Amino acid sequence: MKKTVLAFAVAAAVGVPAAAAADTTLYGRLNVSLDFVDDGVDSSHQLASNSSRLGVRGSEDLGIAGLKGVYQMEAGFDAAQGGGGLATRNTYLGLAGGFGELRLGRHDTPYKTATLPLNFFADTLGDKHHMASRWAAVGAGTDSTFYQRPDNTIVYMSPDLDGLRFMASYTTDRDNDTPSAVANDQNSFSLAATFTQGPMFVTVAYEQQNDVDYAFSGVNEVEDAKAWKVGGTYQIQDLTLAAMYENLDTGTNLWGDRDVFHIGAKYQLGQAYVMGSYTNAGELDVDDTDAQMFALGAGYDFTRRTSMYAVYARTNNEDAGMYGLAGSGKGKGVEPGAIGENVAGFQLGVTHNF
Template sequence: MKKTVLAFAVAAAVGVPAAAAADTTLYGRFNISLDFVDDANETSHQLASNSSRLGVRGSEDLGVMGLRGVYQIEAALQSGGSTQAFGGSDLTARNTYVGLASDELGELRLGKHDTPYKMSTLRLNFFADTLGDMNHMSSRWAAVNAGTDSTFYRRLDNTMLYMSPNFDGLQFMASYTTDRSDDTPSNPALDPTVSTSDKDQPAWSLAATFEQGPMFVTVAYEQQNNTAYDFAAFGQPNEIENAKAWKVGGTYQIEDLTLAALYENLDTGTDYLGDRDSFHIGAKYQLGQAYVMGSYTNAGDLDVDDTGAQMFALGAGYALSPRTGVYTVYAHTSNDDNAIYGLAGSGKSKGVGPTNSAGGLAPGENVSGFQVGVTHNF
């Protein structure tokens, strides 16, 4: 009831007719933590907002073929690129779209959205939006000068997403992004060996999931076209190539214990960097209102030697109520000599990477952190 009243208030503030706001819901989540981190250069403590959000979503029965009009506006309440806990808040930084939905036909969304590749393995990520988030190492490569699009953990603007109905536990997702950067007519490239200003940078992503009883499995594929790589500093020719990724994973529940496993291959498309494999395993055990969890992630070498890394994480939490909880996490990343993985690159705000005394990246150095946090959903 309170959400409906608040939703009407928001609708009134922006001049939306009451009838149009009848199926509108206001929702949100806070995830605030105190982090103690070591970036290989110095230790520090910081307050961070981790994927905190405020959203409005709704639907309207169109009265034709069972179709509904759907929409969502989801704001990010976090630092972004700012040094302040909420300094980077943005009204449409998260999934924001309009579309059509049907129980029989599925749902089409147009706007900004997580890719199917990203969404397919969210359930495997027990440490989501914390220092131990598996996507600090999965879904990305982190080596010296590894290219402009170094991650497949993406929320892309200019995106069309389709989600199928659920066929007895089986579901499909597909998306197409018209351009990952400049979605306007292209301009001539200043340097055609590096610049992509004269090229569209589309992406497409596919995923399938299947759930039955205690088992959940998923497979996903994504391609990011015209990724630019500047290798001049390494005496190698520059390249503009299509980067590709695929993965398979799942979870299995045995009473109060949930196990997760993931295998992934990322291909830069370049002769110099080549591709790399990774795997992730995790476990979470529920103890009434409390839980404990752990995970291990291993990223193999690219074709360049010593670009692999390992990360492990331990955590625990307690549900104070159905909507409010507290948690603590410790995570550590160990880099090979040419790797620069850190505790950054996911929904975890104010992430840190290996840093030298001049403030630059420090290949081969290790990163660790400990945090305590509180979450509240509404």
Template sequence: MKKMLAITVAAAFAAPAMADTTLYGKLHNAVQITDSGADGSGTQTTVSSNSSRIGVKGSEKLTDDLKAIYQIEWGLNAAENGKGLSDRNRYLGLKGSWGAVMTGRIDTPEKSVGRKVELMGDSLGDARSITSKGVADERANDVIAYMSPKMGGASFVVASVQEDGGNQTQGYSASAMYKAGGLTAGAGHTKVDGAGDTTRIVGKYDFGAGAVTALVQQDKDLSGVAGADRDVWGIGGMMKTASGAVKIQ
């Protein structure tokens, strides 16, 4: 009996060592100066923890063409006390040559499309400061998603959002991306019952020394209010320098 117990315990602790697991994180504090008044009377200086995070992700080979994939990620506030950890992406899934299936809490495909052309991600200049309204740029609970393999330069993602005990209603999100050389183009759509829908088209061209980007977005029935629509568009540019890059969007 003791021998059997020892073998069982050894196997339980040996299994994680076989997995491809990565502990990762990012601390991103920034000093931000904003001016909300024409005469400067609205100037404020703040310290912001821009999407600081810590997480674990990895995979475990099951067969020659199948592996389990997982991610657990928490957001943290590195600038203030008492904020604690918040839930970010966390999922469990399967991946093979046919693509991947994931279940859990993840960014909607439409949100991910916008991230592909973002020049100032996780900062005051992030496009989400303007685009995130209604159901746009959501991280949803109880998601079942399928990600296709890359087919040439094309790929797509479809996701079903399940009802979450009154915290969210049912919905869906889908996206398609194409990449060839320096060109990236994509489109995404999200619809949530009773909360509206959003459609987004993005493009980016990287010419080596820099890049240009564009985004067009249409939101309908914001917060479930019929006729509460809006259109959003934006352009951006980036030029590399010897020590970094100059960006505008």
């Protein structure tokens, strides 16, 4: 940052065009809430930081065929109790031009980002990813498989083609292995397309993770896991509607696959808004592994940067379900206190973007 500021100062002093210097932006988001939660066995209240972040991003004109070098380093931190790590969120170097953008580093998968516009309760107790893109059942091994921000990832994003965009990523190694005969066995690829026209947004995405290491009650299994989904939003004046269908395939004969269905609505009332959603996680190939989640919320935007919100969410598990209000960007999410227990929570929060 200091070097960039110095570069601009030198450029101005000697008359070098500003476009020749790097363009760097410091940005961030603070999101803190007071949560009252019940895991079905006990209840508590707590202060939580929800995906608070600090980042630096920028670009530099390379002077060749309209190409730019692009970069970003983003850190997640806990605004409620301190702590965090450098480059824990999307951090990359890349190249941008008429062909689109290529990024190398740690990055959200296209499968994850494709349906973010449908997630009205992002980073709250009602986040749809507490059920979508994951499975949570007794003995089901690996969890949250398709809500990923993997290391070692190559990402391509196409330019806007009259409202149509394509995204693709390849993760060379999910476990950061050093070079060996099996270094790339646990690789992944992710694909997504989005289309925006007027009030309509639609998306479709697919992801495959190779050699997922499961553990089922002492029995280890290594299989390829797959997922695909389709969804979209439609805006009718101040009302936005959202819907998504998703299929997750564990790749195993024991657990098989399951479906997810999500619907949501958000209504803007000037600076205020209200919203609600319903998410259904269907059964795996084992009985009573399904669950349902309900969420209601409201908020008020004091300015374009500062807002307050309130959210109530509840997860109802079947006898072998283990879904809670956790697994997304929600800080201090709550899991069920015992197998099949229901989970509920209410939060009051404030956000500030800069």
